[in-house]
Every structure is written in structure tokens, then in C-alpha cells.
Amino acid sequence: MITKDRMFYRFSLYGFLKNLRFFDPFILLIFRSYGLSFLQIGTLYSIRDVAVNILEIPTGVIADTFGRRRAMVAAFLSYIASFLMFYFLEDYIFLALAMVLFAFGEAFRSGTHKALIFEYLNIQGISDLKVAYYGLTRSASQFGSAVNALVAAGLVFYTRSYRVMFLASTVPYLLDLFNVISYPKILDGKLHRAEKGEIWSRVKTTSREFFQIFSNGSVMKAILNSASFAGVFKSTKDYLQPVLVVLALSISVFTNLEDTRREAVIIGLVYFGIYILTSLASRRAHLFSERFSSLSRAVNFTYLLGAGLLILSGVTANLQIILVAVLGFLGLYVINNIRRPINVGIISDQISSKVMASGLSTEAQFTTIFSAIVAPLLGFLVDSFGVGNGITLIGIGMMVLFSLVRVK
Numbered sequence: 001m002i003t004k005d006r007m008f009y010r011f012s013l014y015g016f017l018k019n020l021r022f023f024d025p026f027i028l029l030i031f032r033s034y035g036l037s038f039l040q041i042g043t044l045y046s047i048r049d050v051a052v053n054i055l056e057i058p059t060g061v062i063a064d065t066f067g068r069r070r071a072m073v074a075a076f077l078s079y080i081a082s083f084l085m086f087y088f089l090e091d092y093i094f095l096a097l098a099m100v101l102f103a104f105g106e107a108f109r110s111g112t113h114k115a116l117i118f119e120y121l122n123i124q125g126i127s128d129l130k131v132a133y134y135g136l137t138r139s140a141s142q143f144g145s146a147v148n149a150l151v152a153a154g155l156v157f158y159t160r161s162y163r164v165m166f167l168a169s170t171v172p173y174l175l176d177l178f179n180v181i182s183y184p185k186i187l188d189g190k191l192h193r194a195e196k197g198e199i200w201s202r203v204k205t206t207s208r209e210f211f212q213i214f215s216n217g218s219v220m221k222a223i224l225n226s227a228s229f230a231g232v233f234k235s236t237k238d239y240l241q242p243v244l245v246v247l248a249l250s251i252s253v254f255t256n257l258e259d260t261r262r263e264a265v266i267i268g269l270v271y272f273g274i275y276i277l278t279s280l281a282s283r284r285a286h287l288f289s290e291r292f293s294s295l296s297r298a299v300n301f302t303y304l305l306g307a308g309l310l311i312l313s314g315v316t317a318n319l320q321i322i323l324v325a326v327l328g329f330l331g332l333y334v335i336n337n338i339r340r341p342i343n344v345g346i347i348s349d350q351i352s353s354k355v356m357a358s359g360l361s362t363e364a365q366f367t368t369i370f371s372a373i374v375a376p377l378l379g380f381l382v383d384s385f386g387v388g389n390g391i392t393l394i395g396i397g398m399m400v401l402f403s404l405v406r407v408k
Contacts (some may be wrong), residue, residue, distance in 0.1 A: 154269020231370025318388025
């Protein structure tokens with residue numbers, strides 16, 4: 001039985017506030033309003049993803065050495081600094097620097113808060129409940145994502161500005177900063193002094209484990225299947241925003257509102273629906289996979305279905321059948337959330353539990369590689385051929401790639 005004490009609500013509050021990134025549903029539109037090309041936006045995404053991967057090891061050592069709470073404080077200070085740079089500065093070079101600061105926040109935060117929760121459960125002697133406990137606190141994060149879409153839409157509606165989302169996001173992040181500062185010191189766990197060359201040693205260990213995965217062909221296919229789909233999804237998902245702008249201006253609703261307000265209402269409602277659907281999809285992924293004779297069939301089917309939905313969205317956006325394009329993106333979000341538990345199951349079936357962490361780490365690294373390649377490529381294609389054609393070509397590329405990443 002899980003006792004919902006004061007720390008449970010603090011952990012839940014952390015997840016709720018963390019997901020109040022009001023700019024998320026409008027990020028592509030904000031960057032476009034700064035005068036950036038889609039290629040420049042794609043390279044900003046690449047800078048963020050690559051920086052997170054590079055910084056994860058040294059920030060992990062810092063958290064172990066100076067304490068997890070201090071690492072979380074550093075994360076939120078980095079986030080807030082990046083939000084302020086995004087708001088006040090529009091030049092590409094400063095936006096790239098803001099992306100690096102954002103990556104610092106992601107790297108410091110990644111895994112650190114889970115460690116704080118698990119340390120608390122160990123102290124309380126209820127570590128056997130960690131899956132259920134973490135699941136309950138995570139539900140607050142999912143609720144935060146849904147609320148985020150509605151609040152963001154309301155802010156744009158009343159301010160008539162997209163960029164104000166960056167400034168508004170500093171408020172929940174300041175609140176979360178004070179929230180994690182108030183965590184008990186004991187949750188830092190046992191600290192250790194960083195030994196000379198420890199960071200380099202971890203880099204070498206991670207690199208060795210990374211390359212050892214290559215020796216097993218079936219494992220590599222499972223990892224590449226997951227990473228290529230996730231990388232393409234990360235790179236394409238925000239292109240729903242310009243499609244929604246076209247939808248907002250083409251349908252006969254809220255016609256008494258000016259364009260920016262109509263866009264805000266439509267985008268907010270659609271993203272709210274997306275987060276509700278993806279939450280339900282994650283919970284029911286096991287029911288979906290049970291419809292197939294094996295996990296490999298399920299993961300292969302969803303890969304092709306995702307590529308097909310991407311092509312459908314691109315083609316219909318190009319033909320100005322906007323509602324179908326939006327539904328295609330919606331389906332892509334749902335499929336991505338269904339795939340995640342299935343992919344983890346596939347990878348766990350293929351490799352020993354002793355190297356499970358290495359396998360999942362390798363998958364994350366490959367996801368970053370795919371995202372870093374696809375994001376600027378998609379930006380170039382959209383600049384050259386339009387949003388619909390760019391998305392279609394990426395979907396066709398996924399279909400071609402499937403023959404190489406098909407899980408047997």
C-alpha cells in the first residue's frame with residue numbers, strides 16, 4: 001500500500017511543474033517568427049540533442065560528487081537561463097547557445113530525479129513499490145502536459161504573442177526550483193569524491209559497451225528499429241504546428257477572432273487531445289501488442305504504420321486536405337507512445353539483463369544520431385519543397401529504411 005505523504009506530493013508537483021513548458025506547442029511557430037529557415041530550426045534541434053548526449057556523462061559525475069539536489073538546482077537554473085535567452089535574443093548564434101543551456105538542464109535532470117525518488121523509497125523501506133510509486137508520480141507529469149496545452153493557448157489568446165511563452169515558462173520552473181531545494185538533504189545519498197580521470201574513464205566504458213552491441217546483429221536491428229522511428233518522430237512532430245495554423249485559418253469556427261487567437265485556440269485544443277490520447281495509449285500498449293503473435297510483428301507493423309501515417313500527413317497537407325493531415329499526425333503521436341513499451345520488451349528479449357542498461361543507453365544514443373541527421377535534412381527539404389513534400393519524403397525514407405531495421 002502506497003502512503004501518499006508529503007514527499008509523494010512534492011515528487012508529483014515536480015513532474016507537474018516540469019511539464020509546463022508553455023512554448024512546446026508553439027516552438028516551430030516561434031522560431032519562424034524570428035525569421036529562421038526550417039533548416040536553421042533543424043540545426044538548432046541537432047545542437048540540442050548532440051549536446052545532451054555529450055553532457056550526460058560529466059553531469060552524472062557532478063551529481064554523484066556534489067549531490068543530486070544540487071544537480072537539480074543546476075538543471076533548473078540552466079533551463080531558466082535558456083528560456084530568458086530564447087525570449088530576449090533572436091539571432092541564430094544566441095539561440096544556439098540557448099539550446100546548449102537547455103541541453104545542460106536536460107543532462108543534469110536526466111535520471112537524477114528518479115534517483116532521488118528511489119533513494120527516498122530505500123530510506124522508507126518500500127523500494128519494492130518503486131514501479132507503482134513512480135507510475136503514480138509520473139501521472140502528474142502527464143496531467144501537466146495536458147494542462148500545459150490549455151494554459152499555453154490561453155496565454156497566446158490574451159497576449160497575442162507566441163514568444164511570451166518562453167518568459168511565462170520561467171514561472172513554473174522557478175516554483176519547481178524552490179520545490180527541489182526543499183527536498184531533505186538525506187536524499188542526496190552517499191556522495192563520493194570525483195577521482196582524477198573519472199569522467200574520461202566513464203567515457204571509455206560507455207564507448208566500449210556501445211561498440212560491443214554491434215557484435216549482435218539481432219540486437220542491433222531491434223535497437224535501430226526503435227531508434228530510427230523515435231529519431232524521425234522527434235524531428236517531425238513539431239511540423240504539426242504549421243499544419244494546424246492552416247487548419248485554423250481554413251475552418252469556419254471562431255471566425256470572429258483574429259488569426260493569432262484562432263491559431264492559439266485550435267493548437268491548444270488539439271495538443272490537449274493529443275496528450276490525453278497518448279496517455280491512454282501508453283497504458284494500453286500491452287493490449288495492442290497482445291493482438292500479434294509476437295512482439296517483433298507488433299513492432300514491425302507499427303513501424304510501417306507510422307511511416308504510412310507520415311506519408312499520409314505529408315500528401316494530404318500538400319493537397320490542402322488539412323483535417324486528414326492533422327489526424328495523420330495525431331495517429332503518429334499515438335503509435336509512438338504504443339511503440340515505446342513494445343520496443344523495450346523487444347530489446348530486453350534480445351540481450352542479457354547484465355547489459356540491459358548499456359543496450360538502452362545505446363538505443364538512446366542512436367536515437368540522438370538519427371534525430372541530429374533527420375532534423376536538418378527535413379528542414380532543408382521543407383525549405384526547398386514545402387512542408388507537405390518534406391514530410392512525405394521523410395516518410396518514404398522510413399519505408400526504404402525498414403528493410404534494414406526489420407526485426408525478425
